[in-house]
Amino acid sequence: MVPFTILTAPACPLGLENVDTDQLIPARFMQTPRAQGYGGFLLHDLRRTESGSMRVEFVLNDPRYAAAAVMIARNNFGCGSSREAAVYVLADAGFRCVLAPGFGDIFTSNAIQNGLLPARVAACDIESLLHDPSVLAGAPITIDLMEQSVSSGDKTFAFDLRADFRQRLLNGWDTVDMTRSYAKDIEAFLVRDLAARPWRDPVR
Amino acid sequence: MGANPQTIIDKLWDAHVIATRDDGDCLLWVDRHFVHEGSHHGFGQVRERSAMIARPDLTFGTADHYVATRRGAIQDQDCVRMVRQLTQNCAEHGIVCFGDGDPSQGIAHVVAPELGLTLPGLLIVCGDSHTSTHGALGAYAFGIGASEVAHVLMTQCVWQSRPRRMRVRIDGTTGPGVGAKDIAMALIAKYGTGYAQGCAIEYTGAVVRALSVEGRLTLCNLSIESGSRLGLVAPDDKTIAYLRRAPYAPQGEAFARAAQDWLALASDDDAHFDHEISLDAAEIAPIVTWGVSPEQAAPIDSHVPDPARLSDPAKAEAWRDALEYMGLQAGQKISDIRIDRAFIGSCTNSRIEDLRAAAAILKDRKSRVPGLVSPGSRLVQQQAEGEGLDRIFIAAGFEWGGPGCSMCVGMNGDVVPAGERCASTTNRNFKGRQGKGSRTHLMSPSMVAAAAVAGRLCDVRELMRESV
Incomplete structure (x- = not known):
């Protein structure tokens, strides 16, 4: 995983609340192998008309945000289904960060696994960003993970992220390798746990 | 301790x-x-x-x-x-x-x-x-x-x-x-x-x-x-x-x-x-969703809420958008909402007690809309068939299906057609959840059965009184 340090890029002012993972990627696309790329499925049914053409009025289709790597949304972004494909669509479309007052818990874990920063920004600061003329014009904003800050022009806001998630993004750690380094602890756990919970394994 | x-x-x-x-x-x-x-x-x-x-x-x-x-x-x-x-x-x-x-x-x-x-x-x-x-x-x-x-x-x-x-x-x-x-x-x-x-x-x-x-x-x-x-x-x-x-x-x-x-x-x-946090059970009436998020729900004996009475403009906008997607008017009686189909199933409500509750309402009644029942497992299906529940559903006009996630998420091709309104025992009323353009109203199994019988969202308590 590529470590995340500082990102400077335009932001897409999506501004929607309760963006569920069914909106981020409708279920019918989820049989697709990842190698084919998921970027084209991002917010598919909001982004397109019945006939499949792009809705020009939808913010994601605005040419000012064509190079956006940050998404700005209202509360409860990524709620619903656990589908990691909801992160793949964002990552494959070039997004590295989502700013919102709150996120679905599973979406947050999935984002971290894929190097996408789910930054919790106070609702009033999100409103300020969504109404910031410079953001709306497609000017870049800066996300600093070390400082846990978002800056647009001369305005700077703090964001929240669990310490362990922050570490993992900064380091770009591979969790499987990390877990394997705990092999001895796992062995010891299994021995003492069997004494405490002799009923833990399936009987068949 | x-x-x-x-x-x-x-x-x-x-x-x-x-x-x-x-x-x-x-x-x-x-x-x-x-x-x-x-x-x-x-x-x-x-x-x-x-x-x-x-x-x-x-x-x-x-x-x-x-x-x-x-x-x-x-x-x-x-x-x-x-x-x-x-x-x-x-x-x-x-x-x-x-x-x-x-x-x-x-x-x-x-x-x-x-x-x-x-x-x-x-x-x-x-x-x-x-x-x-x-x-x-x-x-x-x-x-x-x-x-x-x-x-x-x-x-x-x-x-x-x-x-x-x-x-x-x-x-x-x-x-x-x-x-x-x-x-x-x-x-x-x-x-x-x-x-x-x-x-x-x-x-x-x-x-x-x-x-x-x-x-x-x-x-x-x-x-x-x-x-x-x-x-x-x-x-x-x-x-x-x-x-x-x-x-x-x-x-x-x-x-x-x-x-x-x-x-x-x-x-x-x-x-x-x-x-x-707490909730007093006496506050709870049979409830249905009217919007596109599970929180957009109201008691069956109430009205579709009005976004105009909200002070938060972002929330009001979300409500207006939900009403437009769902094809509903603020202030209309929830029990006046007509449905096109009914679905009983999913990991939320497809167990034997769920099927019994729905069958109790459908017994000797007819559904006015097409309906599908998908028992949660082969074992539930077998037990339901042993109790004759499948015959009640079929007699009421429902289709008796097999177990799976089915019309809850539509991945297997069982979808609600675009624009149609489904009374559903499932867990998510998100836009397009049951198929592109589908409109979902979440509720309990007995409420889905009641809605099917009435052809509109319906207070199951009315049918329970009739049964007595």
Whole structure:
């Protein structure tokens, strides 16, 4: 995983609340192998008309945000289904960060696994960003993970992220390798746990 | 007890901690891992690393998301391929799989409890957000994404940080026509879809104790719709009775020892919770959703709410957008909303008690709209057929299908056509959830049955009075 340090890029002012993972990627696309790329499925049914053409009025289709790597949304972004494909669509479309007052818990874990920063920004600061003329014009904003800050022009806001998630993004750690380094602890756990919970394994 | 009283959430957490990192993240042991067709991304990551499955004996496959659930339906070849891929992935790695045609096949969250694969005190994961369901038996169960699925397959462990603990207390007595689904939906309507973000929930109180295990499975299932990955109920005598003689549960003396341990998992008196909320059962009426988020719900005997009365402009805009998508007018009576079809099924409401509740309303009545019933598992299907429930549904004009996720998520091709309105026992009324352009109204099984009979959303209590 590529470590995340500082990102400077335009932001897409999506501004929607309760963006569920069914909106981020409708279920019918989820049989697709990842190698084919998921970027084209991002917010598919909001982004397109019945006939499949792009809705020009939808913010994601605005040419000012064509190079956006940050998404700005209202509360409860990524709620619903656990589908990691909801992160793949964002990552494959070039997004590295989502700013919102709150996120679905599973979406947050999935984002971290894929190097996408789910930054919790106070609702009033999100409103300020969504109404910031410079953001709306497609000017870049800066996300600093070390400082846990978002800056647009001369305005700077703090964001929240669990310490362990922050570490993992900064380091770009591979969790499987990390877990394997705990092999001895796992062995010891299994021995003492069997004494405490002799009923833990399936009987068949 | 003693000096340091603990919640059930702490007890389950502590029992699974292998190691703790400086930043507070803990490596936890996974007792059961359920995989389904959608787990292909996880298996793909294992293959890319040429890795082995750490504990195939603790991993179980169920074909649910893509299996055909309507008889005689022409099966989409991509769906057939998805189901076959699961069977192949399991066979390749020595994982027991309840695949298409297996006598135990069904929805993971229905099958695992009924087989005793779910037990109190276990930590359970599955690449599906409704894994919270298993908490009903006192398990620590949560949904994970594909990378975590791959991680569990390769290590049988998962990294987590300790959640905040929330106690949701439901006291009082429920009125007629009010069940577990209404309770869960009323909580989300009152507190919002994000109220339990970052928390693990223990449901408690007289109403929860009075619920059957099946009702608790419905309640815990919808925890994810409140923002929490995990909701549970402390094991009690009902839990023990439910699991006795389940094929994968401990047997004989081993069961007696286990049952003792399970009952000791209950939260200690004076244990500290970070958040406490409550709901008085007397406040709860049969409830339906009118919008595109589970929190957009109202009692059946009320009206579609008016966005104009909201002070928050962003929320008002979300409501207006929901009403437009749903084709509804603010102020119209909810019981005037006509429906085009009905669906009874999903991991939320497809167990035998759910089918009995719906059949009790449909008996000697006719549905005015096409309807589909998808029992949650082959075992539920068999039991329902043994009780003659299938004949009641068919006589009422419903289609009696097979087990799977079916029309809840539409992955298997069973979709609600664009623009149509479906009364549904499922868990999500998101835009397009049941198929592109579909309009979903969530409610309990008996309320779906009542809506089918009336051809519009309908207060089941009216039909219950008629039946008496």
